[in-house]
Amino acid sequence: MNLESDQTKYQLDPHRWISTLPSRSKEKGNREAKKYSIGIILFVLGLVMVSIIKNETRNLQKEITNLRDSINSINFELYQARLDHDVITSPENISRLAKEHLESDFNYYKQSQIRHLNQKEKIFTKLEKTKPKKIIMNEKKNKTAKKVKKLQITKKIKINETELIKSQYIYSKPKNSPHNIKSRIAKKIETKKDELKKFYSDPYEIIKSKKAQQWMGLQVVKVFLGIPIVPGK
Amino acid sequence: MKSKNSEDKSKKKSFFFEDYIEPESLIDSKKLDLVKVSLSRVNFLFLIFFCFVIIFSVKITYLSLSPLPNKIIFSEKANKNFIKKRGDILDRNGIILARNIDIYSAGVRPSLVKDKKKLLINLRLIFPELETHKIKLKLKKNKFFYIKKRLTENEKTNLFLLGDKSILLEKYQFRIYPQKNLLSHILGQIDDDNAGISGIEKFFDKNLKTKLLINSSLKLALDSNLQHIVREELIGAQSDFNAIGSAALLMDANNGEILSLVSLPDYDLNKRFSINDDIYTNKITKGVYEMGSVFKTFTLAAGLENGIIDQKTMFTNLKHKIFCAGRKISEHDNLPKNLSAEQILIQSSNIGAVRIAQKIGIEKYKDFLNSLNLFKIINFDLEEIGTPIPFRWGKCKLATASFGHGITTTPLQLARAYAILGNGGYEIQPTILKTRSNEYEQKKQIISTETSKIVNSILRKVVSNKEGTANFANIDGYEIGGKTGTALKSIEGVYTEKKFNTFVSLFPISRPKYVLLVILDEPKPAPYFVYEFSNGYKHKGEKRNTSGWNTVVVAGKIIEKIGPILAINNLQASNKF
Structure with missing residues (x-):
């Protein structure tokens, strides 16, 4: 009896403890942990992203400032x-350098000089305009004839020159x-010799x-006219 | 005691095995405790992590908001952030006349000097002209002192390369005037505090410091090329005629823009030194002089304007000398007894001018001169402005004023009056700034166009006629007209033999566009100077030193050289064909 009574006494009541079991709070805890961990991960990710973006923007800003600096330096x-x-x-x-390196004539051009040149040109053009056509034609013909003559003379001169050069060359080296x-030449010499011989041998002929x-x-x-026989005497 | 014993008994376990097995509920509760502990740890860690995150995010925001680190003062990059403290001054062609630049000065802090001997040797190597014994004395005094201001680029880099902490390189802005002496009387100077102390720098001081002008610039009407030519000619004339000073003014007769203003002697604006001598005053704006016969033009113009005379009006029996209040008025040369009004101006007859003025009368003559604003302070763009000496009108004053004796004004006012006479009688305001000319702007007419035309034609004859006093200025193609003036200088109220010569010219006279005024102070006869006449005749050994023999020659030379730059049509040349 005592034993039974003790068993009953110490027997656990499952219904009594079920309500006290932490089964529900366990889930709750897990969920919260998940929430925290997701939050932390997102936060860390955000932080990393912020730092990356910040870095990028900072690099861009550096580039911009560098470009600004280079613009400034170029401007400066x-x-x-x-x-x-x-x-x-x-x-x-400039005037000092001009004095050192340029001729003095280049310094200034007088107005009067410009007028003088213009005047000459204008006079020539006026005269050309007023000339009759016949005169102009004759002048042109004369000009062409002169040119032809000149060309002929120059040709002759050239031919003579070449002949001279040739003969000089020949006689310089016999x-x-x-x-x-x-x-x-030998024939010429011989004929001359013969002539001379004849002259001395038979002068009457x-x-x-x-x-x-x-x-x-x-x-x-x-002699009759009184002109000297030997010229100059 | 019983209760205690009973508690102890209850805690005591029995010998049954079950007693030693923990119930499941107990195990679960222990686990729950463990979870609780772990959660609190996570919270703690999270808190720490959160703190770190906050610290870093604060740092990041601070960095992102904070400006870029400042550049080192002494580096190449330092120049990139150069900000002008004062605007540029440019001429009409955009050539720089004044500009601010960064410049360094070197100083020594004796307290930081470690090796005095080494420092002295180094300084001597960089600045060979440096007096070392003075530096030694200064080092002994143990007070900061400057070695050199306005260092050159090489000196600056050499000092920097020494790496000596005792040497201090101070950066400051300095104003550079690239044209040196050329515009010294116009531009003026600034002091060390960036404040204008003279010339345009003073007059437009506030404007030059405003943001608008700092970013843009102040544009003047002056042409530095013309200025150089005029200055060179004046320098040559000073040596040719042995004058103590000279000046010239070239002004647009229609809008008052000053293209050139030279006053000699001048000074280099980049070298700062105090100038106290009167000889350095701006003769054009500040100088007040009696200018002689140039006033005869006004006398004749007053007669014509009031309808008292015309150019052919004859003045007979002109004496060679007359007396007024015991003072003699005589002619400069043997002139004919009978002269027309026109001839009086052409041959510059003093007695003739007196007779014209007497015919006009004091009031009318006075009003005419006042209308030209010859005796009031002129409104101009410089602070260096002269005040004509006041006087009382009387019969004798009328007589002397008619030929420019005992009557003073500034050359600037004289040139303005001639411009009005030449441009058809319209009022102009001399200015040194580049103005935007408004064609539709109605100008006030002071003198009738007819009077202007007649005066212009007579002024032309002064130059072109053989009897005229300004033949040397008859430069082919430019139609120059003008009037000479030779005045005796009065020193402390006493007239001396020293002369003050003036020549005012207008060109091209058929439609005057420019006024040129040339002044020579105390010119002497130039016996070695070769005068070249328009017909080719050359003359040497001249003993006269009146205006016709010096200022006219100079004006002719100037116009001959500046004419092509001003691009005046060669009217005479084109009319011949």
Whole structure:
């Protein structure tokens, strides 16, 4: 009895404890933990995203500032360059350089000089306009004839020049001269020699010759007229 | 005691095995406790994490809101953020006349000097002209001092490369005048506090500091090329005629724009030094002078305007000298006894001018001169403005004033009056600023157009006629008309033999566009100067030093050179064909 009574006494009442079980609160806790963890993850993600975006914007901002800086520096360089340019090209500097390097004639051109040139040109044009047509035609013909003559003369001069050069070359080096020329010269020399021999051997025949008779007649006429036989005496 | 014992008994476990098995409910409760603990830990960790996040986010927002770190002062980038403290001044062609730039000055803080000998050697290497014994003395005094102001680029970099903490490089803005002396009397200067102290810098001080002008610039009517030519000619004339000073003014006769204003001697605006000598005053605007016969034009114009005379009116029996209140008035040369009004101006007859003025009368003559604003302070763009000396009108004053004796005004006012006479009689306001001309703007007419035309034709004859006093200015193609003036200088109220010569010219006279005024202060005869006449005849050994023999020559040379720049049509040349 005692045992039974003890068993009953210490027997657990399941219904009594079911309500006290933490089964429901367990779920609640899990859910909250999930909520927190999702929140944290989202927050961390957001934070990371913010930092990434911030970084990107900062890089962009840096680029913008760099570009602004470069614009500023270019502007500043331009600012200084313009000042330098104006110092270098100041009238005082230019006139000094002009004095050093240019001729004085280039300094100033007088108005009167310009007028003078214009006047000359205008006079010529006026005269050309007033000339009759015939005169102009004759002038043109004369001009063309002159040109043709000039061309002919120049051609002749050129031909003579070439011949001269050739003969100079030939006579300067007799050894190198061609055989034909040598023989021609030798013949000429021989004929001359023969003539001389004849002259010394038979002078009467020479006197008989026409040339000599003509010469003699001329001298006689000269004597009668009182003209000196030997020119200059 | 019993109860205690009973409690102890109840706690005591029995020998049954069940007693030693924990019930499930107890186990669950323990687990619940554990979950509770873990949740509180997560909360704690989250709190810490949250704190970190807040700290970082605060830092991020702070960084994003904070401006970019400031640039180092002494670096190349420093120049990028250059902000002008004062606007530029430009001429009519956009050439820079004044501009602010950054400049450095070097100083020494003796308290930070570690090795004095080394410092002195280094300084001597960078600045060879530096007096080391003075630096030594200054170092001993142990007070901050400047080594050099306005350092060059090389000096600045060399000092920076020394890396000496005791050397201080101070940056400040300095105003540069690229044209040096060329416009010294017009531009003026500024002090170290960026405040204008003279010239345009003073007159337009506030305007030059406003944002609008700092970003844009102040544009003047002046042409630096013309200014240079005029200045060069004046310098040459000063040496040729041995004058102590000279001045010239070139003004647009129709709108009053000043294209050139030169006053010699001048000074380099980039070198700051105090100028106290009177010789450096702006002779055109500040100088008040008796200018002689140039006033005869006004006398004749007054007669014509009032209908008292015409250009052919004859004045007979003109004496060579007359007396007024015991003072002699005589002619400068042997002039004919009978002269027409026109001839009086052409040959510059003093007695003839007196006779015209007497015919006009004091009141009418006075009114005429007042209408030209010759004796009041002129409204101009510079502070350096002269005040004509006041006087009382009387018979003798009328006589002397008729030929410009005992009557004073500034050259600027004289040029303005001539411009009015030449432009058809319309009022103009001389200005140094580039103005936007308004064609439809109605101008006040002071003198009739007819009087203007007659005066212009007579002024032309002064230059072109053989009897005229200004033949040397008869430059082919420019139709120059003008009037000479030779006045004796009065020093402390006493007239001396020293001369003050003026020549005012208008060109092209058929429709005057420009007024040129040339002044020579105390010119001497130039016996070695070769005068070239228009017919080619050359003359040397001249002993006279009147206006016709110096200022006229200078004006002719100037017009010959500036004429092509001003692009005046060569009317005479084109009319010949």
